[in-house]
Amino acid sequence: MAEDRPNNGTGQQQEPAEGKESGAPEADAGRRVAELEEELAGVKDRLLRSLAEQENIRRRAERDREDAVRFAASGLARDLLVTADNLRRAIESVPGEDAVDERVRRLLAGVEATERTLLEAFERNGIRRINPLGQSFDPHLHQAMFEVEEPGRPAGTVVQVLQPGYLYHDRLLRPAMVAVVKDEGQAMADAGTGTGESRPDDTAR
Numbered sequence: 476m477a478e479d480r481p482n483n484g485t486g487q488q489q490e491p492a493e494g495k496e497s498g499a500p501e502a503d504a505g506r507r508v509a510e511l512e513e514e515l516a517g518v519k520d521r522l523l524r525s526l527a528e529q530e531n532i533r534r535r536a537e538r539d540r541e542d543a544v545r546f547a548a549s550g551l552a553r554d555l556l557v558t559a560d561n562l563r564r565a566i567e568s569v570p571g572e573d574a575v576d577e578r579v580r581r582l583l584a585g586v587e588a589t590e591r592t593l594l595e596a597f598e599r600n601g602i603r604r605i606n607p608l609g610q611s612f613d614p615h616l617h618q619a620m621f622e623v624e625e626p627g628r629p630a631g632t633v634v635q636v637l638q639p640g641y642l643y644h645d646r647l648l649r650p651a652m653v654a655v656v657k658d659e660g661q662a663m664a665d666a667g668t669g670t671g672e673s674r675p676d677d678t679a680r
Contacts (some may be wrong), residue, residue: 545601549643552602555593556641556649559604562590563639597641605640605651607633616640618650622657630658 543559569579594604605616612619612631620637630636633653640651 545644546646548600549646549648552597552600552641555597559590559593559597562586562593566590586635591639596634601644602648603642605642605654606636607640607651608636609633612653612655616642616647616650617653619655620652621654621656624659625656626659628656630656632656 566583568581597603607613607617610631610633611629617633617640623634625632625634633651633655636651636653637654638649638652641648
C-alpha cells in the first residue's frame, strides 16, 4: 500500500524538508566554534599582555631597590663635599714661602694627609672627583661660570676650575664650576658691539 504524502494542490506530493534543514545545526555549531576560538585568542592576548606588564613592574621594582641600596649614602656624600672643599682651600691658602717653617710644614702635611684619606674613602665608595682642566666643556658634568678669551685655544676648553665636581657611581653629585674659552668669532662680534666680557682678576677666583 502506497504511503500517503501531503498534496501541494497541484496533484503532486511534497517531499519532506529534512534535507534542507539538516545543515542548519552544523552551520550554527561552526559559527559558535569560530566565536569561541576568537574569544579564546582575545583572552590569551590579554593574558600575555598582563604577564608582560607584571614582568616590567617586577624589573622596575628591582632596579629601584638596587638604586636605593647603591645610592643610599648620596646625602651623606654630598654633605662631605664641603669638607673636601675646605681641606683643599686650607692647603692652597699656605704660600710656598711659609712652608719653610717646620710647624707650618707639619700642619700642611697633616691637612694634605686628611684630604688624601678622605678622597681615598670617596673612591672606595664610588665617589670620584671631576677636575676637567684642559678638557672640553661637557654640559652634563660642568657648569660654565664665565668665558675668557684665549687666542689659539679651542673654544669651549676648560681653562680654570673654580670648584671641582663629583660623581657618585654614574650619577652626578655636583657639577664642576669652570671657566671656558670663548669662541673667537663671538669674541670679535662682542668687541665690535662693545659687549665683550672682561676676565675677572685673580682675587675673584
